[in-house]
Amino acid sequence: MITSNQVNKVYRTKTIETTALHSVNLEIPEGEFLSIMGPSGRGKSTLLNIIGLLDAPTSGQVQINESNPPKYNTKSMVKFRNKKLGFIFQGFHLIPDLSVSDNIELPLFYRKTSSKERRKLAEEALESVGLKNRMSHFPSQLSDGQKHRVTITRAIVGKPQKILTDQPTGNLDSVMGNEVMDILMHLNSENNITIVMVTHDENMAKKTHKLMRLYDGQQVA
């Protein structure tokens, strides 16, 4: 369960103050697939980052699994993120210096999983997205569709409870987009993983359990 209580996010620069989120209240039960929609620049990524504990709200609270509100930038927060959350970013953010399997093993690496175990889990995860034969390639040697699948694999390899994803089908054609969507839906239904997905695609959003719209940092539906 993820809850947010009166979450505000204000970005201040020297000249301008942007209210990216305004009093957002959310309740995402275990196993739910929520999609967030809204025009560009209206705070979707900001909200996702705050739910994912990557960023602190200016005011208000985020709670995950009914634990106390987390302290940012602490070791326990880092550990929590590593174990319970998986991220698929807007853009791939693969590490160019590492091979596909090393990229995927990243969350396991910081969990101090043995290298044998890491390799096995990465192999399994890659197999499930049909990329087992690309394990020792480097990101620059992959197509964009393949990169997408690698980023999804990286998010799921550690078997997180919740996956947060920012426009996972953003720059894919409809076939590829559907493929990615199928993977996510499968993870959600089979493994009961909670998924929060930001998207611009109504068709994708329709496939999820619940849709939330953000307009100028405010929930409108």
Added chain:
Amino acid sequence: MISNYIKLVIRALGQNKFFTSISLFGISFTLAILMLIISMLETEVDTNPALSERDKMVLVPNLQLKKIFYDTIYSYDSTMYNGEIVIDFRYKLYEQGSSNSNNELAHWFLEEHLDDIPNAVNQTFFNRNQVNNSKVELKAVYADHRFGEVFDFKFIDGFGFNETAVKNEELVAVITDDLADKYFGRRDKVLGKNIEKNGRNYSVIGVIKPAGIMLLSLDIVVPYTHDYIDSQIRDENSFGSYMAMYIGDESSDVELIKEDIKFINSNTEVPAPAREYFDITEFKPYGFHEACAGQILDMNNAEQSLNIMTWVMYALIGFLILLPTLNLINLNVGRFMERNSEIGVRKAFGVDRTTILVQFILENIVQTFLGGLIGLGLAILGIDLINDTNLIGDIVLKVNYRFFGYSLIICLLFGLLLGILHAYRMSKMHIVSALKQNKL
């Protein structure tokens, strides 16, 4: 765990081949060049023919007479000019202070007080002065016959003068091949030719290679017995133009010789005629390196001069290492910028600040270390090549491993500092902004 890091680091370095090779090239090339320079410097001093015994040498370069006054000071000085001593009695009046006169020593003074040093196996008294000859300007040395024993000049032709020649005031001279070239227009077959100095004709009996250091910078050496003014007339003046160089059996004798001289000094009174003006006599012994440093900076403070020179040397080498290091820092900064996204991702997936710190620092260290090893390889290859091809004559260069060690440590320290600096900045960076900065 540490092996995991190392693997990660090697993989990262291996992947970014372009950057890694530039950076390795920078470190290794600089180290190699530095090692070559050091090797040449060392060889230069090492095989310098006049000074192969320099580690056993002790120099007494000057004499100081002192008096503490309360209201008046007498100053008393002498200088050597054109082979003549010019004595300068000037009477100065100060409110109060100390009087201090400082110059090289008279030959008679050396003979009387400093001729018998128990721990020295050999010694020579010599002076250096400028002579304006009709044909060329000469740097002349008046010396005893042991000058050529203490300083093993490399003779191209002929010999030095012996004790008899000195005693009999023979008109003989040893000259450098450079002077031979200037004076006679040739470097060989000049033995027996005459060279004019202070209106007398000296016959050339030996030709030497210049020693190439300031202390022994000279064109011509003649018996000191020709130096009537300074060496033979025992006037009341204990100042002159001479200095004394002693040599021990081995380098550990240097300290003993110094002790001998200090002991003699403590028992030497101010010569009678000067007692009116001074009450302290001081002649200090210096090791060879101290003397060299003192020649360049300040003879009265030779020990301090050596310290200063040593630090200047370190600073220079440090500077040489610093330049390419700055370049590396520059490259590194660029590279770290590119890696913002990596930091963001790693942080999102559960890396804590310490781990990031360790990773980036290790990357830097491994890189510097590899660079150092390659540099050593290059230097050894270069030195072998120079030795094999006789590129700089028949000098044989050696690899200075100790210097290599020091440089590597400096490089590692720089690498570490650099790593810590950047890693710290990286680890502090906010995840979301790190992720925003670039995307692959």
